[in-house]
Amino acid sequence: MLRVGLIGFGFMGRMHFDNYERLMQEMHNVQLVAICDLKIEQLKNEKANGNMATDKEIYDLSGYRLYERIEDMLASEQLDMIDITLPTPLHADLASSLLQAGYHVLCEKPAARTAAEAQKMSDAALSSGKKLMIGQCLRFWPAYEYLKEAVSSRRFGNVTGAHFFRGSGAPGGWFMNGALSGGCLLDMHIHDTDMIQWLFGKPERVSTIGNNVVSEQGYDIVSTHYDYGDGKLINAQADWTLEGDHGFEMSYRVNFEKGNILFKNNEVKVNPNNEAGFTAQLEPDTGYYRELLYFINAITNDQTIDISSPESSVVTLKIIEAEEQSANLKGQWVSLTS
Numbered sequence: 001m002l003r004v005g006l007i008g009f010g011f012m013g014r015m016h017f018d019n020y021e022r023l024m025q026e027m028h029n030v031q032l033v034a035i036c037d038l039k040i041e042q043l044k045n046e047k048a049n050g051n052m053a054t055d056k057e058i059y060d061l062s063g064y065r066l067y068e069r070i071e072d073m074l075a076s077e078q079l080d081m082i083d084i085t086l087p088t089p090l091h092a093d094l095a096s097s098l099l100q101a102g103y104h105v106l107c108e109k110p111a112a113r114t115a116a117e118a119q120k121m122s123d124a125a126l127s128s129g130k131k132l133m134i135g136q137c138l139r140f141w142p143a144y145e146y147l148k149e150a151v152s153s154r155r156f157g158n159v160t161g162a163h164f165f166r167g168s169g170a171p172g173g174w175f176m177n178g179a180l181s182g183g184c185l186l187d188m189h190i191h192d193t194d195m196i197q198w199l200f201g202k203p204e205r206v207s208t209i210g211n212n213v214v215s216e217q218g219y220d221i222v223s224t225h226y227d228y229g230d231g232k233l234i235n236a237q238a239d240w241t242l243e244g245d246h247g248f249e250m251s252y253r254v255n256f257e258k259g260n261i262l263f264k265n266n267e268v269k270v271n272p273n274n275e276a277g278f279t280a281q282l283e284p285d286t287g288y289y290r291e292l293l294y295f296i297n298a299i300t301n302d303q304t305i306d307i308s309s310p311e312s313s314v315v316t317l318k319i320i321e322a323e324e325q326s327a328n329l330k331g332q333w334v335s336l337t338s
């Protein structure tokens with residue numbers, strides 16, 4: 001049985017916690033044993049804030065051993081795997097040292113604050129022989145898996161154009177300091193950047209327009225064109241200043257030579273050019289549940305992490321850094337071919 005320690009019990013920590021509870025109820029090869037958060041005593045009786053609802057408002061953590069300090073948890077527990085759901089700047093050093101100490105590590109996206117730090121994490125995974133996976137959850141989200149299959153199989157021919165969108169109200173707290181979170185570009189838009197890289201590979205160049213509205217440093221509204229040199233028009237936008245009743249939204253519209261696929265309001269609509277359109281039948285589970293199950297199975301069966309590999313996360317961060325450079329240059333194209 002894989003014994004897991006969860007570090008961070010904020011919004012994503014709770015999201016992972018909900019899924020560990022489900023995986024344990026379903027008798028998968030995993031046992032969450034310990035939870036660590038600087039503010040665990042306060043948080044266990046508090047509601048979480050985030051752009052999606054977690055299962056509960058108040059959590060009963062009486063079945064778990066709780067720690068405020070990571071060192072104390074590691075010294076007291078026999079763990080096989082650590083799940084990091086800490087603020088982004090804390091990912092790289094911790095993940096690298098945990099890998100070197102012999103733990104398998106699941107780390108929330110973005111892998112790290114910079115591509116160079118993500119590279120160190122990837123190197124640590126390689127040299128330690130332990131598994132590292134970054135929680136780029138869209139790669140496990142049924143609506144995006146459906147798209148991946150359609151693009152790879154070319155059942156509607158080649159992609160001619162695509163638009164991806166993510167938006168919500170401002171997340172608040174440390175996220176609003178761009179030096180820590182990387183702003184909307186690194187924190188929210190990265191989901192679509194990573195998806196575009198997964199679907200089409202690394203673009204030749206990117207052009208990004210960014211608007212700073214509410215953050216201390218960093219962009220809050222961004223729009224990027226990804227140029228693959230073959231004419232297909234790929235654009236992704238993100239906006240975390242959609243306040244009022246807007247709520248969280250993720251969507252895409254992808255056009256192919258022989259049809260188009262739209263994801264909106266949690267539904268994938270497929271429109272072949274010369275046949276009636278239909279709604280795709282998708283698995284109901286979220287990417288959060290499915291990525292955990294995938295990682296647990298990969299450790300259990302000693303399989304390579306080939307869906308959201310550390311190497312691939314480094315490439316995504318390099319694209320994000322090119323996007324930031326372009327935004328700073330008011331949309332000038334920035335090359336990724338070197």
Ligand SMILES: NC(=O)c1ccc[n+]([C@@H]2O[C@H](COP(=O)([O-])OP(=O)(O)OC[C@H]3O[C@@H](n4cnc5c(N)ncnc54)[C@H](O)[C@@H]3O)[C@@H](O)[C@H]2O)c1
Pocket residue numbers: 007008009010011012013036037038039043050068069070085086087088090108109110135137173187
């Ligand atoms: N995959 C997704 O869809 C998704 C969604 C939201 C956030 N995230 C990512 O997850 C990560 C965490 O985001 P969040 O929204 O949960 O943040 P959060 O602020 O809600 O939670 C972070 C928690 O870490 C704790 N913490 C900070 N420093 C610590 C330390 N040294 N030791 C122990 N605990 C410490 C804080 O007390 C807090 O409870 C970020 O990297 C973010 O980008 C991913």
